[in-house]
Amino acid sequence: MDSRYNPADHEEKIYSFWEKSGTFTATSDSNKPPFSIILPPPNANADLHVGHAMYVYEDILIRYNKLLGKEVLWLPGADHAGFETQFVFEKHLAKKDQSRFDFDRTTLFKMIWDFVMKNRGTMENQLRRLGFALDWNKMKFTMDEDVVKIVHKTFKKMFDEGLIYRDLKLVNYCWKDGTSFSDLEVEDKEISETATVEAEGGLFYIDYKIVGESGTIQVATTRPETMFGDAAIMVNPSDIRYTGFVGKKALIPIINREIPIIADEYVDPDFGTGAVKVTPLHDFNDFEVAKKHGLKGPQIIGFDGKLCNTGSDVYNGLRVTVARLRIVTELNLKAVKHKKVLKVCYKCGMTLQPLPKEQWFIKVRPLADKAIEAVERGDMKIYPTRFKKTMIDWLLKFHDWNISRQIVWGIQIPAYFSKKENKWYVYETPPTAEEIEELRLEQDSDTFDTWFSSSQWPFVTLMAQENPNLFEKFYPTSVMETGYDILPAWVVRMTMIGLYVTGEVPFSKVLLHGMVRDSKGLKMSKSKGNVVNPMDMVSKYGADALRATLIFQSKEGGDVNFTEDKIVGMRNYANKIWNIGRFIWLGKQEKGEAPVISSETVSILKELQAEAETVIKKCSNDIDSFKFSRGFDDMYEFLWHRFADIYIEKLKDEIRSGNIEVLDALEKVYGECLKIIHPFMPFVTEAVWKEFYGMDSSILDTRLHNR
RNA sequence: GGGCUUGUAGCUCAGUUGGUUAGAGCAUUCGGUUUACAUCCGAAGGGUCAGGGGUUCGAGUCCCUUCAAGCCCACCA
Numbered sequence: 001m002d003s004r005y006n007p008a009d010h011e012e013k014i015y016s017f018w019e020k021s022g023t024f025t026a027t028s029d030s031n032k033p034p035f036s037i038i039l040p041p042p043n044a045n046a047d048l049h050v051g052h053a054m055y056v057y058e059d060i061l062i063r064y065n066k067l068l069g070k071e072v073l074w075l076p077g078a079d080h081a082g083f084e085t086q087f088v089f090e091k092h093l094a095k096k097d098q099s100r101f102d103f104d105r106t107t108l109f110k111m112i113w114d115f116v117m118k119n120r121g122t123m124e125n126q127l128r129r130l131g132f133a134l135d136w137n138k139m140k141f142t143m144d145e146d147v148v149k150i151v152h153k154t155f156k157k158m159f160d161e162g163l164i165y166r167d168l169k170l171v172n173y174c175w176k177d178g179t180s181f182s183d184l185e186v187e188d189k190e191i192s193e194t195a196t197v198e199a200e201g202g203l204f205y206i207d208y209k210i211v212g213e214s215g216t217i218q219v220a221t222t223r224p225e226t227m228f229g230d231a232a233i234m235v236n237p238s239d240i241r242y243t244g245f246v247g248k249k250a251l252i253p254i255i256n257r258e259i260p261i262i263a264d265e266y267v268d269p270d271f272g273t274g275a276v277k278v279t280p281l282h283d284f285n286d287f288e289v290a291k292k293h294g295l296k297g298p299q300i301i302g303f304d305g306k307l308c309n310t311g312s313d314v315y316n317g318l319r320v321t322v323a324r325l326r327i328v329t330e331l332n333l334k335a336v337k338h339k340k341v342l343k344v345c346y347k348c349g350m351t352l353q354p355l356p357k358e359q360w361f362i363k364v365r366p367l368a369d370k371a372i373e374a375v376e377r378g379d380m381k382i383y384p385t386r387f388k389k390t391m392i393d394w395l396l397k398f399h400d401w402n403i404s405r406q407i408v409w410g411i412q413i414p415a416y417f418s419k420k421e422n423k424w425y426v427y428e429t430p431p432t433a434e435e436i437e438e439l440r441l442e443q444d445s446d447t448f449d450t451w452f453s454s455s456q457w458p459f460v461t462l463m464a465q466e467n468p469n470l471f472e473k474f475y476p477t478s479v480m481e482t483g484y485d486i487l488p489a490w491v492v493r494m495t496m497i498g499l500y501v502t503g504e505v506p507f508s509k510v511l512l513h514g515m516v517r518d519s520k521g522l523k524m525s526k527s528k529g530n531v532v533n534p535m536d537m538v539s540k541y542g543a544d545a546l547r548a549t550l551i552f553q554s555k556e557g558g559d560v561n562f563t564e565d566k567i568v569g570m571r572n573y574a575n576k577i578w579n580i581g582r583f584i585w586l587g588k589q590e591k592g593e594a595p596v597i598s599s600e601t602v603s604i605l606k607e608l609q610a611e612a613e614t615v616i617k618k619c620s621n622d623i624d625s626f627k628f629s630r631g632f633d634d635m636y637e638f639l640w641h642r643f644a645d646i647y648i649e650k651l652k653d654e655i656r657s658g659n660i661e662v663l664d665a666l667e668k669v670y671g672e673c674l675k676i677i678h679p680f681m682p683f684v685t686e687a688v689w690k691e692f693y694g695m696d697s698s699i700l701d702t703r704l705h706n707r
Numbered sequence: 708g709g710g711c712u713u714g715u716a717g718c719u720c721a722g723u724u725g726g727u728u729a730g731a732g733c734a735u736u737c738g739g740u741u742u743a744c745a746u747c748c749g750a751a752g753g754g755u756c757a758g759g760g761g762u763u764c765g766a767g768u769c770c771c772u773u774c775a776a777g778c779c780c781a782c783c784a
Contacts, residue, residue: 003744183780203784221784234784267784276784283784340783386711390779393710397780488779519719521777553721553731558712559778561719565733572746583743622723633721633731645748656742 001585001691005578007542007571010687015128018686023066023700024133026073028469034073035065036474038458038507039127039134040482040490041077044141045085045116048126050524050534050562051483054513056547056680057628058481059132063679064623065478066133067704073474075461076127076134078120080143082450083179086409087347089115105408105445112409113143126535131543131682133700138465142453143411146464151453152414152428154501159415159426163363163500166424170287171359171402172352174345175305179406180357182449184489187346190339203272203338206331208233208250211258217245220272222340223282224333225323227252228310230259231290231297232278237263239274253331255311262293281356301353320353359404360413360446367496368395380495380505383626384557387487387512394488395496403452410447417442455493458506480507484557487512511626514559516550521561532562544681545571551680552636554629573636574684577677580644581688583655584666590658597661601654605665608647612638612669616676620704623679632680639673667692672705 002009018024026036037058042048062074089112090100100108120141127134140147158164171180204224207216219233233250235242246263266289267276280290280297290297302308307318315323327333343352372395374380375388382388404413416425419440425431431441453460458480462471476498480491491510498506517523518530525531537546548570554560615638622631647666648655654662671692678685678699689699 001743004746005744219784223784272784278784285782285784338783390711393780485779515778521719553719555721558720563719563733566719568746569732572744575744575746579744579747581743586743627723629721630723637731644743648743649748652743 001578001582003579003582005542005575005684005687007544007574007683008539011129011131011538011543011683014683014686014690015131017695018133018698018700019128019136021698023698024074024135025137026071026135026470026474028467028473030071032069032071034474034478035062035070036073036075036477037062037479037481038461038477039074039076039132040480040486041079041140041142041454041457042123042127043081043084044078044120044123045081045088046119046123048123048130048534050516050532050537052127053130053534053546053550054483054516054560055127055132055481056130056550057511057513058479059130059547059682060551060623060628060679061479061481062133063682063700064704066700067675067678067702069703071473072133073138073470074132074134075138075140076124076132076136077140077142077457077461078123079450079454080116080141080409082405082410082447083177083185083347083407085116086112086407087177089409100408108408129535129538129543130547133682138461138470140461140464142450142457144464147453147460148411149428150460150463151411151448151456154456154497155414155448155452156426156428157501158362163366164426165361165363166358167361168356168358169361169402170281170284170354171357172343173303173355173357174348174350174352175303176348176350177345177407178303180355180359180402180404181345181352182402182451185346186343186352189342189344189349202335204328204333204335205273206253206277206333208252208259208277210245210261211249211251213248217242217250217261217275218273219275219277221277222338223324224327224331225307225315225320226279226282226300227277227327228255228307228312228315229279229282229297229300230257230277231280231286231295232259232293233261233275234264234267234278234289235261235275236265236267236269239267239269241269241274245275254315254327257311260295262295264289264293282354284354287354287356299356301355303355303357305353320351357404359402360415360444362401362403362452364398364400364496367500368398370499371395371492371495374495374499374505380508380510382510382512384512387484387510387557390484390487391492391495391510394492398492401449401452401493403449404444404446405449406446408447410450411453413444413446413448415444417444451489451493454490455497456501458494458498459502475502475506476504477507479509479511481511481513484512484514512557514555514557517559517561519561519563521559537567541567541571542574542683544574544683548573548632548681551628551632553633556626556629573640574681576640576644577674577681577684578688580639580648580670581674581691583648584663584670585691587655587658587663588660588667590656597654597659601651601662604647604650605662608643609665609669611642612672616672616705619676628680632677635673635677635680639677643669643673675699675702675704 042052062072066072172186173180203220203222205218205220206224207218209216217233230252245261248261249258250261278286278290280287280295281299282301298309300307300310307315307323310316345352372392375391382391414427418425458477462475494506545567549567550560615634619631619635651662674685686699
C-alpha cells in the first residue's frame, strides 16, 4: 500500500470495476425489497456544476440501502432542457452569423439534436467521476422516442378528460427569443436610480379629452405607448373627484378613438391621478378587469416587439421604446421618476411584453387538490419538514399552467387543428395521411413546456424500459431528492401529474438539499467569477473529498458554503482512512510469533468494539432519518480521534510486532467502519477494501453488520 | 404585503426529545514525531450562544419580543 492515498490512482479503475461487474444494475426479479431513486436529470448539453455534486445524498442512500441488502435502483437521465439548450444553440449559430430563422423547423430541430448528441456524454462521465452508483443500462433521455410517446399519451388523456383547454390569455413574451414564459421563468429587474425618466424609469401623465366637453381627464401610466390599445379609463367609484366623469366618454390622444370612463374598486385613488387607463391586451390586471366589464381593446404590440394597429401610420412599426419617446415628445408629457420593477427575459434580459396568445393550459385545481390530500394524508413525506408548508402553499396557489412554448427544441404538442371542422384534435400516435387530408389537419407548431414532460419523469423512466416489470417493482419510487429551489417548478408538478396518471404519489419521500455557495455564502455566478468547477475539485482532491465537503458539518436542507479549506480537510480524512488501513495491513505483513495477549489489551479491544458498535449504529440511524451530516460527523470523529488517536496509539506495539489477535480484532472493527463510511466516501473505502481482500472483492457485496 | 431561514470561537459552521465543563475544521501560539499518515500527533489561548423577557430544578435548545442579515412569492396604472 502506498504511504498516501492518491485518488487519481484509484477512482477511475474502481468506478469501471463497479460498472463492469454490474453491481449498479437493478433487477426486477429479486425477492429483495426495492429501493429506488430517479436522478433529477441534468441538462444533456451542459457540464455539471458543483450543485450537481449534491446528488451525493442520493448516492449515500443508494449505497447504504444496498449494504442493507435491498434491491436498489438509481436511474439516470438527461434533460433536453428546451429553451436553455435552444438558447445556447442560437448563440452558437450567431457565431457563424446565422440565426434560427434561417432554417425550417425540421432542419433546425435536427441541428439541435445533433448538437446535443455530440455533447451528451460529457455530463454522464462527470456523474461517473463523482462516483455515483447509477444504473447506466436504464438511462433515459427526455426526448427518447418511448418517453415522448408516454408524454403524448398523458396529454391525450388529460385532453379527453377535460383537463386541457385552449385559451387566449396574456403571456409574458420575449420578442427576441420568440417565446412565452411561465411565471417561474420570468425575472424581475429593478430599474436603477440612474435610469432616465423617458427610457423606463418614469410615470407619465396623459390628458384625455372628454367627448363633447372642453374638459380633460388625466391618467398616470408607466407605459404611455400602450394608450393606443386602451379600452377604457377607470376610476374608483368612491373617488368624488371623478363622480361626474363616470359614464362619459374620453378620446385617446393622437388617434382620437372614443373610450368609456368607468368605475371599479380596483383603482387606488391615492396612486397617480386616481384615474387609470385600461389596456386589456397588454397588461395582466387590465386583462382581468376588462373581462369583468366586457371591454375590448386592440392588440397594438406585435410578437415582433413592434407597434401595430395603433390607428396611426406614424406609430405602426415602431419599437415599443421608440414609440414611447415619440409620444412623450409629441404630447409633451409631464413625467416623474417612478421606481418600478420590470419583467425581463431570464436569458437575454429583454423587457417582456404581456401579449395575448392562444395557448394550451392545464386545469390545475383538481390535480392540485388531490396532491394536497396526499401530502396531508402523509402518503408523501417531506424532509426537512418545514418544506411541507412550502409545498402545500404552492399547491394552494398554483394557477392554471400554460404548457405551450414557441420553441423548436422540445416535444411538439400532438394537437392538430382541423380546418374542416374548425376544432382541435389530439393524437396519441400521429394521424394517418388520410386523416390529415380528410380533416385538413395542421399540427400546433408549439412544443411542451419542459416541465410538462419532466413532471412525468418518475413513472416515464420506469415505464419506458425494455423490462416491463421495472415499473411494478420500483414504483412509487422511494425518495425524490433534489434542490429546494425546484420544489415549486418540479416536485409540485411531479406530484400532481404522477398522482393523476398512476393514481399513486410518484415517491413516498421528498428530500430537499440546499444550494452550494461560495466561501462567503454568495451565490455562484459567472459574472462574479466565484464559480467552482466540480471536476477541477475532483482532479485536485478526489471525489470523496468533494462529496464529504458537501456533507460534513452541514445542516439539513441548508445551503453549504464551499471553501478550499474544507475540501483539504476532507482529503486529509480520506488519507487518514487509508493510513489506518495501511497500518493494520503493514502489521499483518509482519507475521509475528504467536502472540501473548495481555488482559489489559483484551479490555482495550472490548472497549473499542463496544464504542464502534454504538457509533456505527448511531450513524446508521442517522442515515435512516436523513441526518447525513450528523452520521458522517460522528464517524469522522470516531475513526480519526478515537480509533486512530486513542486506540491504535494504545495498541501500537502489538500492531507493529504483528500480533495477529489484536490485528484481527482491529481489522474487524475497521472493516465495519469502512462499510458505514462507504456511502459517503465510496472510493477510498473500496480502495482499502481491495488492498485487504483482493481486487475482485467489493465492499458493495457485503452487508452492514447487525442490520 | 405574505412566507421561510439565519444570528454560537478570528473565519466557516455543527450542536439530537431541554440535562455535567458549549464542539469541529481552518487560522493563531507552544511542543513533539528516523519506522501508518507532516495530508501527522500532543497541548494552549480564544465564546456574557445577537439583545431583552418568560416557562423550568435546569435553556444555545421551548415560548414571546426587539434588532440585524439573507432567500422565496405576490403587487407595482
